[in-house]
Amino acid sequence: MEPRYSDLQACAVSPTSPLVIVDVDEVLAQFMRGFGTFVERHGFELRVDRFALFQNIYRPGETEHIDLIAGKALFDDFFRDGADVLAPAEGAADALADLSTRAEVVILTNAPEHGRQARIQWLKTHGFDYPLIINSGLKGPPAADLAGRTxxxxxFIDDLLPQLDSVAEKAPDVGRFQMVSDERLRPLAPSAPDRHVRIDEWSRLKTAIEERLFQ
Ligand SMILES: [Mg+2]
Structure with a gap:
């Protein structure tokens, strides 16, 4: 599906401002931890032994993961009902608050449309009160569109290598940073440090972003 043009259109970017385009899950939010708590609530368990989602959900005691349709259903429910167990990534709100005094911040998240209200509320609650674009698919095109307005x-900050590669292709002038907030996922997450800077802590990431934007 194409990016939702109305979201992208509605997002105002001032014509000379530096711009921070930032993902939510595993960047601002501890998605895997929250999702793990959520699936436990439903009688399953999440085993973080690979960089995957549905293939990591098991019935307790079983060695085969649950089928992908059941996993997808839990995933969809989580976006609607799971905000209470979703914790922010450490240091993210403070870092963005500081950056937002000198740059514009836009949140670019891939989330199901039915999770929009919960996601907006979660972001506000945790101090991420910035324009939100709900995207689906690759983020290179919307990132290029946003960056082209200033x-x-x-x-651009994201945990997923395909998203970073997409931005490299469509908007090569945009600085790219990979961040994986979950310590268990860090060693499992595919990365390409020759193409995209990898920094998993917000304090150091903020410094690197400042160097890229302001120096
Ligand atoms: Mg993410």
Missing amino acids: TGRAV
Whole structure:
């Protein structure tokens, strides 16, 4: 599906401001931890032994993961009902608050449309009160569109290698940073440090973003 043009259109970017385009899950939110708590609530368990989602959900005691349709149903429910167990990534709100005094922040998340209200509320509750674009598919095109509206420098932060590669292809001038907030996922997450800077802690990430945007 194409990015929702109305979201992208409605997002105002001032014409000279530096721009921070930032993902939510595993960047601002501890998605895997929250999703694990959520699936336990439903009688399953999440085993973080590979960089995957549905293939990590098991019935207790079993060695085969649950089928992908059941996993997808839990995933969809989580976006609607799971906000209470979703914790923010450490240091993310403070880092963005500081960056937002000198740059514009836009949140670019891939989430199901039925999770929109819960996601907006969660972001506000945790101090991420910035424009939100709900996307589906690759983020290179919307990132290129946003970055093209300002003469300021832009950066993009995401946990997923395909998204970083997409931005590299469609908006090569945008600085790219990979961040994986879950310590258990860090060693499992595919990365390409020769193409995209990898920094998993917000304090150090903020410094690197500042160097890219302001120096
Ligand atoms: Mg993510």
